Amino acid sequence: MKLPYYPGCTLKKNAKNFEKAAMAAAKHLGIELVELPRWNCCGAVSSLTSDDVMHHVAAIRNLVRVQQMNDDGILDNEYRLVVLCSMCFNVLKRSNILATSNASMLNTINSFMDTEPDYEGTVEVKHFLEILRDEIGFDTIKSKVINPLKGLKVSAYYGCTLLRPREVGIDDPEAPTIMERLIEALGAEPVDNPYKSLCCGSYHTVGSNKEVVARRTYKIVEGARRNGADVIITSCPLCAFNLDNRQALTEKLYPGFKRMPILYFTQLMALAFGYESEAGFDGNFVDPIPLLEEKGLIGMKVQK
Amino acid sequence: MSYYHIEEEENELLAKVEEISGEIVTLCEQCGICTTSCPMADEMDFTPAGIMHAVKIGDKAVLDSKAIWICASCFTCTVRCPRGIDLAKVTEALRQIHLRKNKDHINLEEVKEEELEEDLPPIAIVSALRKFTG
Numbered sequence: 001m002k003l004p005y006y007p008g009c010t011l012k013k014n015a016k017n018f019e020k021a022a023m024a025a026a027k028h029l030g031i032e033l034v035e036l037p038r039w040n041c042c043g044a045v046s047s048l049t050s051d052d053v054m055h056h057v058a059a060i061r062n063l064v065r066v067q068q069m070n071d072d073g074i075l076d077n078e079y080r081l082v083v084l085c086s087m088c089f090n091v092l093k094r095s096n097i098l099a100t101s102n103a104s105m106l107n108t109i110n111s112f113m114d115t116e117p118d119y120e121g122t123v124e125v126k127h128f129l130e131i132l133r134d135e136i137g138f139d140t141i142k143s144k145v146i147n148p149l150k151g152l153k154v155s156a157y158y159g160c161t162l163l164r165p166r167e168v169g170i171d172d173p174e175a176p177t178i179m180e181r182l183i184e185a186l187g188a189e190p191v192d193n194p195y196k197s198l199c200c201g202s203y204h205t206v207g208s209n210k211e212v213v214a215r216r217t218y219k220i221v222e223g224a225r226r227n228g229a230d231v232i233i234t235s236c237p238l239c240a241f242n243l244d245n246r247q248a249l250t251e252k253l254y255p256g257f258k259r260m261p262i263l264y265f266t267q268l269m270a271l272a273f274g275y276e277s278e279a280g281f282d283g284n285f286v287d288p289i290p291l292l293e294e295k296g297l298i299g300m301k302v303q304k
Numbered sequence: 305m306s307y308y309h310i311e312e313e314e315n316e317l318l319a320k321v322e323e324i325s326g327e328i329v330t331l332c333e334q335c336g337i338c339t340t341s342c343p344m345a346d347e348m349d350f351t352p353a354g355i356m357h358a359v360k361i362g363d364k365a366v367l368d369s370k371a372i373w374i375c376a377s378c379f380t381c382t383v384r385c386p387r388g389i390d391l392a393k394v395t396e397a398l399r400q401i402h403l404r405k406n407k408d409h410i411n412l413e414e415v416k417e418e419e420l421e422e423d424l425p426p427i428a429i430v431s432a433l434r435k436f437t438g
Contacts, residue, residue, distance in 0.1 A: 174383070197380075203431040
């Protein structure tokens with residue numbers, strides 16, 4: 001399966017391990033992710049006002065690239081655009097819904113981008129997790145596991161943009177299970193967290209308000225720990241930064257707080273599929289290696 | 305929270321918020337589900353339901369609140385509102401009233417000196433600028 005893929009800015013800087021691990025895992029499952037040529041920043045957050053068309057242009061321009069890849073023969077009638085970053089996924093999908101449901105808005109966007117071909121509304125924006133669930137299936141994933149993550153208790157953190165608003169979300173916004181099913185397929189044990197979709201504080205991590213983030217980080221990490229989690233997984237590089245790097249500040253605010261490793265779900269996949277070196281565990285802020293060694297999950301010779 | 309009342313047709317704030325957000329704020333029945341669901345309510349000076357009430361009665365004090373900037377558009381209230389109001393769009397409209405007058409909520413120079421070296425992800429910087437600057 002050859003699918004177009006939108007990385008987004010943060011996967012090329014802070015979250016390189018998210019992408020590298022995803023590529024290895026996708027390949028193992030027979031998926032080739034082809035990066036969009038000349039992609040641009042999606043804008044990170046969706047414009048929520050009724051009269052702002054301008055801020056949807058960046059997202060739509062990326063969707064035009066998918067059309068062009070089909071026109072150029074790089075893809076064969078494949079309009080499902082795969083996104084890894086939850087925030088980019090949310091922005092691209094929201095703009096796509098708006099453009100395809102509002103003809104006059106699409107017309108305005110198309111006339112503004114007069115050097116580009118018109119966007120025809122043909123692209124479907126998909127999160128990689130949706131491809132895993134709907135195209136590959138968790139049973140197949142289970143059968144492809146080489147290094148089952150036995151004894152590892154994993155708490156899924158969904159955050160906001162993978163689930164909300166309802167028309168964009170990939171699962172039930174109140175009781176999502178998609179990541180738990182993946183955790184199970186990889187041979188690990190999913191544990192619940194009552195705060196698995198509580199906002200981490202998002203962009204408040206910039207500027208003078210980062211304690212707001214550290215307080216949310218405390219709540220989320222402790223929620224997972226109370227249920228016995230060893231590690232938390234996420235699909236959003238901003239959530240990952242807040243839950244991972246901001247643990248340094250959380251420690252200062254809450255004496256006695258113990259750090260917990262935060263991984264991308266693709267890192268867990270790469271590990272279970274036997275691509276330890278592609279999992280990029282040296283890129284996480286809270287070092288997950290001691291935990292994974294203790295569980296006997298890394299440092300072994302694995303047959304590919 | 306103040307309890308004075310402005311007739312709907314004279315309520316400038318309500319008219320402006322409804323125009324920018326595209327939401328019908330007067331549908332709000334003050335059930336409070338938004339406030340109990342809000343992960344940021346404990347950081348706010350106006351609760352989400354309080355914001356809705358203020359807009360409804362035309363209390364412009366809400367424009368000077370911390371709350372409209374603390375709301376990070378997580379859409380929990382949006383998903384749960386029994387009246388189908390997208391509250392995230394209402395707080396966005398209140399922020400936009402400032403931002404469209406070129407009143408930014410973040411001092412970029414401060415951010416640069418203090419933190420860029422700590423490896424802030426681009427997604428954090430771009431989203432903060434999108435939410436806090438016009």
